[in-house]
Amino acid sequence: MNKTKSLIFESAIKTFSESGYRGATMDDIASNAGLAKGTLYYNFASKEEIFNFIVEEGLQILQNQVIEVQYMDMEPIQKLIKICRIQLTFLYGYTNFFKVVMSQLWGTENRQTELREKIRKYINEIEINIKAAMENGQIEKGDTELIAFQFFGSLCSSAIYESIHIEEISLENIIDSTIRFTLKGLGIHIEVAN
Template sequence: MNKTKSLIFKSAIKVFSECGYRGATMDDIASNAKLAKGTLYYHFTSKEEIFNFIVEEGLQILQNEVGEVQKMNIGPIEKLIKICKLQLSFLYGYNDFFKVVMSQLWGNEQRQEYLRLKLRKYINEIQTNIQVAMDEGKIESSNSELMAYEFFGALCSAAIYKSIHTEKINLDDIINNTVQFTLKGFGIQI
């Protein structure tokens, strides 16, 4: 991503998280990025195009990290633990991005459909590890797709917990507790 697009990425996330999708304007995004409005329009034709760009780029960051875990020569449970820690660290590190994603999950507009499509791709990575663990008898057989969504949802809930508690909290404790709680639901003790 070039320097200008990086500025737009960061600015758009901030503006969308503070104003919501409907309240955000191209002027706000350009102003926050300290760019001329023409520069913004040179790269993007609409607010929805910017939204799709931040979804694509933001989730790609997480997807790249998960891809590295998938390449590791470790078992599916160890991969789930690493993915759990990665996702939580990502959600905490990109808290404004998380707010934008969560605010736009529901609805039938094109950007919301696009967001759900991108999230499905990520959740499929989780499902793959759950299915392998089931095939190896490490997790009781069940609906691996539903379990992957539950896994993702539990981690998102931990991020909501962190965003509500504004006082200083120990991120490592939250991550470790969430990993244990989530995997315990799958019948795995760590």
């Protein structure tokens, strides 16, 4: 991503998280990025195009890290633990991005439908490891797609906890606690180690 698009990416996330999709304007995004409005329109034709850009770029960062895990030589449960750690670290590192994504998950507009498809694509990566763990007998048989969505949801709920918590919290404690809780829901009782 070039410098201008990087500025737009950061500015759009900030603007959408503070003003919501409907309240955000191209003027606000350009101003927050320190760019002329013409520069913004040179790169993006509309607010929706910018929204789709930030979602695509943000989720690609997360998905690339998870895909790397798929190629690691380790048991499916260990991969799920790594995915937990990656997703939680990402959600805490990009809190405003998470707010933007969560605010647009529901609805029938194109950007919302496309966002759900992108989230589904990411969750499919989680499902791969759940299926493998079931095949290895490490997780009880069940609906792998539903379990993958539940797995994803339990991790997202920790990010919501962090976003409404006022005092300083330990990211490592939250990650370890969430991993234990999530794995326990899958019937797996293990000690979590970095």
